Amino acid sequence: MTEHPSAQYDLIVIGGNPAGLSLAWAAQRAGVERVAVLSRGESVIGKDLIGRHRVEVHYQADVRRIGRIDEDRLFVETDHITLQASAVVVSQRVGITRADPPFAIDPVVADRVHGVYGTIESDDSWARGDDDILVVGEGESAATAAISLAELGAGVVLALPNEGVTFLSRWARDELQWLESQRRITVLWRSMPDEIGELGGLPMAYFPDRRTPDLQFDHVVLAYHPVAVDDPLEALAIDIDEAAGDRLGFLVEAATTEPEPVSRIGITAAVGNAWNRIQPHFFPDHDVRIEQVTTWVGGDEIAGLRDTHYNATITAFDPHHSDLWVLRVKPDHGDASHMPGQYATLGLGHWEPRIDNVREEVSEKRRTALIRRSYSISNPIFDEHGYLFDRSESHELEFYIVLVRPEGDRIPSLTPRLALKTPGERIYLGAKVAGRYTLEKNTDPDATMLFLSTGTGEA
Numbered sequence: 298m299t300e301h302p303s304a305q306y307d308l309i310v311i312g313g314n315p316a317g318l319s320l321a322w323a324a325q326r327a328g329v330e331r332v333a334v335l336s337r338g339e340s341v342i343g344k345d346l347i348g349r350h351r352v353e354v355h356y357q358a359d360v361r362r363i364g365r366i367d368e369d370r371l372f373v374e375t376d377h378i379t380l381q382a383s384a385v386v387v388s389q390r391v392g393i394t395r396a397d398p399p400f401a402i403d404p405v406v407a408d409r410v411h412g413v414y415g416t417i418e419s420d421d422s423w424a425r426g427d428d429d430i431l432v433v434g435e436g437e438s439a440a441t442a443a444i445s446l447a448e449l450g451a452g453v454v455l456a457l458p459n460e461g462v463t464f465l466s467r468w469a470r471d472e473l474q475w476l477e478s479q480r481r482i483t484v485l486w487r488s489m490p491d492e493i494g495e496l497g498g499l500p501m502a503y504f505p506d507r508r509t510p511d512l513q514f515d516h517v518v519l520a521y522h523p524v525a526v527d528d529p530l531e532a533l534a535i536d537i538d539e540a541a542g543d544r545l546g547f548l549v550e551a552a553t554t555e556p557e558p559v560s561r562i563g564i565t566a567a568v569g570n571a572w573n574r575i576q577p578h579f580f581p582d583h584d585v586r587i588e589q590v591t592t593w594v595g596g597d598e599i600a601g602l603r604d605t606h607y608n609a610t611i612t613a614f615d616p617h618h619s620d621l622w623v624l625r626v627k628p629d630h631g632d633a634s635h636m637p638g639q640y641a642t643l644g645l646g647h648w649e650p651r652i653d654n655v656r657e658e659v660s661e662k663r664r665t666a667l668i669r670r671s672y673s674i675s676n677p678i679f680d681e682h683g684y685l686f687d688r689s690e691s692h693e694l695e696f697y698i699v700l701v702r703p704e705g706d707r708i709p710s711l712t713p714r715l716a717l718k719t720p721g722e723r724i725y726l727g728a729k730v731a732g733r734y735t736l737e738k739n740t741d742p743d744a745t746m747l748f749l750s751t752g753t754g755e756a
């Protein structure tokens with residue numbers, strides 16, 4: 298190594314992937330001044346974000362060795378430079394699963410199904426800008442593949458089976474949210490096809506959950522996921538001095554905030570919670586929470602809140618499109634009488650999970666409160682024989698509901714929670730139906746009527 302490495306940093310992150318960039322960005326936001334990212338490649342994903350946040354990236358930096366200078370400093374030796382830092386965090390994926398996908402693939406479309414790892418470049422022979430592409434996989438790998446395809450101009454649907462809101466790096470979450478707001482990616486949270494079939498020579502994805510319709514694509518991408526290996530440091534081929542361990546961190550992709558520690562490493566953190574884990578160890582003076590994991594209310598409390606607030610059962614949830622569903626609701630008191638043109642109130646608690654995983658600022662008081670919204674009742678007015686329904690016989694209410702997606706600072710409250718509901722689940726239904734825009738007063742069949750449509754729809 299160089300005797301006195303000239304460039305000095307507070308934090309060096311090894312790995313220009315979304316997890317590494319997220320950590321660098323979070324550290325800067327928390328006031329850590331000198332932060333550098335070392336990337337093996339010639340570019341990193343999300344270049345515009347690096348510029349905007351002034352993240353310093355050294356490209357083509359192949360790290361060979363990490364060692365100790367003195368009590369407070371490590372050195373990082375690459376194939377062409379040596380740098381020093383008070384803490385070093387390794388964000389490099391090691392070990393990749395190539396397990397068979399958990400669904401059948403029609404052999405006719407096998408050449409349109411691609412196993413990938415990491416970003417997808419324009420010179421991948423099958424990747425075309427204007428294609429519709431389904432990306433299936435876990436966490437960071439799938440998000441990275443989807444983001445790079447959207448940047449190439451493809452229309453991307455990303456199916457992520459994961460449960461938690463914390464498994465993705467901050468960078469990947471923000472990128473996905475931004476690309477969604479631009480309508481360039483649709484994220485299907487907690488969703489996984491159970492079959493890739495064939496229709497007209499193209500892959501057709503069939504989803505077992507009721508809220509996702511069957512969809513046709515030009516290509517399907519299976520994003521491989523890294524697996525834990527016995528000795529990740531050895532797998533990385535970086536020579537790490539024994540004495541450097543306590544100033545070293547390691548990021549792993551895990552759907553938990555407490556991943557298995559890696560031996561000889563001071564602190565191991567999950568990518569979704571990286572800064573919060575790293576900060577107390579290496580930067581105790583920068584106690585700023587950037588990626589706070591929000592646990593609002595526990596499971597038992599949720600069950601109690603649902604019992605207290607909900608008074609109706611969802612009997613049908615039929616998606617006509619991923620963003621438009623027909624919902625049927627049966628009130629506990631059994632009376633769903635109403636007039637065509639009226640509307641009712643539906644509600645769910647702030648404690649319910651969201652399909653888009655957007656984190657909202659919710660005050661302590663509102664966490665256990667209901668979100669209520671009005672919905673036009675859309676029960677058919679004729680029965681199957683063409684006769685008018687007898688309203689007094691009505692025991693259920695039907696609604697057409699549009700999923701509202703977040704845009705910028707505008708974060709919708711109810712519909713992203715409704716999107717995760719299935720028949721049999723409970724909901725709040727307002728005690729009264731309302732609305733005076735009905736046909737009741739117009740009994741003259743020869744009357745001329747002028748219909749006006751409003752923003753809330755014509756029921």
Ligand SMILES: Cc1cc2nc3c(=O)[nH]c(=O)nc-3n(C[C@H](O)[C@H](O)[C@H](O)COP(=O)(O)OP(=O)(O)OC[C@H]3O[C@@H](n4cnc5c(N)ncnc54)[C@H](O)[C@@H]3O)c2cc1C
Nearest residue numbers: 640670671672673697698699701708709710711712713753
């Ligand atoms: C009388 C009445 C009848 C209604 N009937 C229906 C109905 O039949 N079906 C239905 O889906 N909605 C209906 N709405 C709208 C509904 O009450 C909610 O506003 C809507 O579902 C969004 O709720 P949210 O909590 O997800 O978003 P919110 O937190 O309420 O809204 C966030 C933002 O999204 C905007 N927004 C609301 N709806 C849409 C939309 N469709 N597209 C884009 N942006 C939107 C709001 O203006 C607001 O700026 C009706 C509203 C009224 C007042």
